Amino acid sequence: MLAARLTAPGQLALEEVARPVPGPCDVLVRVEACGICGSDRHMFRGEFPTALPVTLGHEFSGIVVATGADVAGIGVGARVSGDPNIACGCCAQCRAGRPNLCPALSAIGVTRDGGFAEYVLVPEAQAVLLPADLDPLHGAFCEPVSCCLHAIDVARIPRGGSVVILGGGVIGLIMVELALQAGAGAVILSTRQSARRALASDLGAAATLDAMGDAVSTLAELLPEGADVVMECAGVTETVDQAIRMARRGGTVVLFGVVPKDDRVLISPFELLTKELRLESAWLNPLTYGRAAGLIGGRVLSLDRLISRRIGLAEVPEEVAGDPVPGEIKLVMTP
Ligand SMILES: [Zn+2]
Ligand SMILES: [Zn+2]
Structure with missing residues (x-):
């Protein structure tokens, strides 16, 4: 063969x-x-x-x-x-x-x-x-959806809560659909490409941000207190930094994109502490494959x-x- x-x-x-x-x-x-x-x-x-x-x-x-x-x-x-x-x-x-x-x-x-x-x-x-x-x-x-499902599980999105997704690749776009199904009240996707922003809106995103601009300030106009959950799906240091700044007090940041191994991000422990942020990460697809197959087999994803x-x-x-x-x-x- x-x-x-x-x-x-x-x-x-x-x-x-x-x-x-x-x-x-x-x-x-x-x-x-x-x-x-x-x-x-x-x-x-x-x-x-x-x-x-x-x-x-x-x-x-x-x-x-x-x-x-x-x-x-x-x-x-x-x-x-x-x-x-x-x-x-x-x-x-x-x-x-x-x-x-x-x-x-x-x-x-x-x-x-x-x-x-x-x-x-x-x-x-x-x-x-x-x-x-x-x-x-x-x-x-099934495989990418199973990995995204694990990240959604880790995020523990509050029902009706706000979710920001950083990155408009296939993972970010799957995450828009899964976050809505998990009970998010509003999903906002940030990406550089306008076609992907349009697709995210079609998939149900309440708003989109142009990642080429100052996405943190634009988000602050939409959500002055920040987002309940921010999911980093771009795998670059800039968006890890943005994720921490975009999360509201008591919010959650989930690291999901694969940042190159030797890259480093300067974070403010003071900001993490005083916002009491939950900084999480989600790796691979533990025990989520059957559920991913169920969602796909049930035709509930576009x-x-x-x-x-x-x-x-x-x-x-x-x-x-x-x-x-x-x-x-x-x-x-x-x-
Ligand atoms: Zn893959
Ligand atoms: Zn083992």
Whole structure:
């Protein structure tokens, strides 16, 4: 079969590899769709640890075509998505119900072969069933939605409260929908691109801020006391600083965007203290994959608006190696 293999930083190419054979507890999935994620570009550039060589692609869905001898709960023909993050199940973090913090975590499309291929192996325990008639492109959103759901859980949005989302990429836009469903009274999204601000409004945002301007002052005109919850989804130091300044007294800041490892932010402990801010972070998707599949299977998210372009497997290396096209939100590969 064909697979997009990362062999060294900067070296990603289509290769002919053997079609994987399921072990006793695995299912073999024929990939129908796999989203291209910012993390794929980080892995390509060597900015995020991987086990090389590896087939990238951690946001996939497809059809089960073979099952291992001990697989009992999933049959051939089922449409599934695979939770890429595989925790050991034995360590102190796993036993405490925090598998996202497992020090032995492995991940499909990161440390083991992923979904930028014709077929991918998924342990049965990682596979989540999707409705048979679901648009396969939507199934590829289970992973990003599951991570966003964890951030929404961590945020504990007060019913009717105000939520500011910093960053208008696919994550920020999914967060607009999830925050409203979680009971936010008003969601305000800040981003530089006007097309994304318009889309956020269509998805239900009460207002949008131009991140190129002074977003903190503009927000102060809308919410003089600040926001109940600010979710940092841009992954840059400027927005981490803005998030702290935008939160109201007694408010919550959730760090979600991945800021480059060596970046630092100057924060004011005095401001944190006197505002009694709850400064939180949300990493990966602990125990949220089934709920993400439930939301997607229940068609309660507007996902079509987030898909900018479909590409073929052969185009994956070039797209991952290149910079995202301005204005595009999500690319999805269909083999
Ligand atoms: Zn991703
Ligand atoms: Zn563990």
